[in-house]
Amino acid sequence: MSTLLPRPPAPRKSPSAGSMAPPRCPAGLALLLLLLGACGFFQSYAVEVDVKDASNFTCLYAQWMMKFLIKYETNSSDYKNASLDLTSTVTHNGSICGSDTQAALLAVQFGDGHSWSINFTKNNETYRAEFITFTYNTNDTAVFPDARRQGPVTIVVKDAMHPIQLNNVFVCHHTTSLEAENVTQIFWNVTMQPFVQNGTISKKESRCYADTPTAAPTVLPTVANVTTASTTISPAPTTAPKPAENPVTGNYSLKTGNKTCLLATVGLQLNISQDKPLLLNIDPKTTHADGTCGNASATLKLNDGNRTLIDFTFIVNASASVQKFYLREVNVTLLNYQNGSVILSADNNNLSKWDASLGNSYMCRKEQTLEINENLQVHTFNLWVQPFLVKENKFSIAEDCSPEVDYFIVPIAVGAALGGLVVLVIMAYFLGHKKHHNTGYEQF
Secondary structure: OOOOOOOOOOOOOOOOOOOOOOOOOOOEEEEEEEEEEEOOOEEEEEEEEEEEOOOOOEEEEEEEEEEEEEEEEEOOOOEEEEEEEOOOOEEOOOOEOOOOOOOEEEEEEEOOOEEEEEEEEEOOOEEEEEEEEEEEEOOOOOOOOOEOOOOEEEEEEEOOOOOEEOOOEEEEOOOEEEEEOOEEEEEEEEEEEOOOOOOOOOOOEEEOHHHOOOOOOOOOOOOOOOOOOOOOOOOOOOOOOOOOOOOOOEEEEEEEOOEEEEEEEEEEEEEEOOOOOEEEEOOHHHEEEEEEOOOOEEEEEEEEOOOEEEEEEEEEEOOOOOOEEEEEEEEEEEEOOOOOOEEEEEEEOOOOEEEEEEOEEEEEOOOEEEEEEOOEEEEEEEEEEEOOOOEOOEOOOEEEOOHHHHOOHHHHHHHHHHHHHHHHHHHHHHHHHHHHHHHHHHHO
8 A cells, every 4th residue: 555755844943033044065954764665565765854054944855755767788788677766874965055146955875875966046036956966886786786887877867847936845746757878767755845945844835747636647557456577476368358449659759969860650558467457558648758879779768657667679780691670678667656666667678579671660550569578568559660770850661570461462362363273274275185186086
């Protein structure tokens, strides 16, 4: 059963009256870690940070939960997916109150060399988050076993937070996520207010869009009908009830600068199997495309409403006489929209599907099935994809998934019919010719 962490009471106002003292590096900082159990098998820590200025006034307050999904390369040149959570040991060095001329900074450090921070700026009316900086340490072998790259890896992401009115607290209980450089950052139960006035957290709230009544989220499957990949599962049933309709076909693309580097058109459906089968259609209207392009590999990351994350990784086979690309890996993560907990995470990095010559595109109008593991399948419809060498924002020549079936059946059938007709004509000719000779002999 999921539990939302209750909003903490606002800190009491300091007995000293008047304006806040000039902001400095925090003289005091309180940090509270609370262990929560979510969905029966997922655990994460909620961190509460109360940054105070030199006069012991609260100047920055935050409470939130977060986790990280990281894709990294191993020594065998394969890719693995790691899940990194906040630990019970968190420090908070470097947090700064901020001022009219200096950005506020919220910073935490946790685990074996991992850290996360976010900075805030303000004008006369509003404040907003600017950049999120996340550093993970691949020397942490418990999280990154057999990692090829050793040491800290830092990514910086521009936050998409809209401006918030000064002296309002930002609240977002629903799950939000950011994706960049093979890292997905997931946040939920967020309560934040930088540039706190007079040491008291405001009672005025600015809610994220997902928390508003008009944003009615789609309820994801519960633990009763979905399990993690590590849980003992029942064999997948041979048949599953289909939804009333196939999934809507979505159009996705990636760009490098102003140039399109990847194109994909596909309808996606997840088939999750346990005691009872469950089918989920991906909605293109709520799905955001992200990812990376390269000369030898490309990854398309699809995020359906911060609830369903699907990654497709394509590889160029340079060893072949004719260079071809193919689908190498698919990673699927289902999140609980209320608290961000992982309902299901599955990955298959040993695929060899959707192959076509480099510079061409791959097409398959009929339904296809990708086996991720014994508990999860991905069904595709009306697929057309080109992950490399896109020109003029258009698909190149398409190589069909089964041309010998789709295009050659009619010619073969016609050819066979014509061949049979020729045989019949020849047989009729010889029979007629033989009869003619026999009649001639009888006349003598």
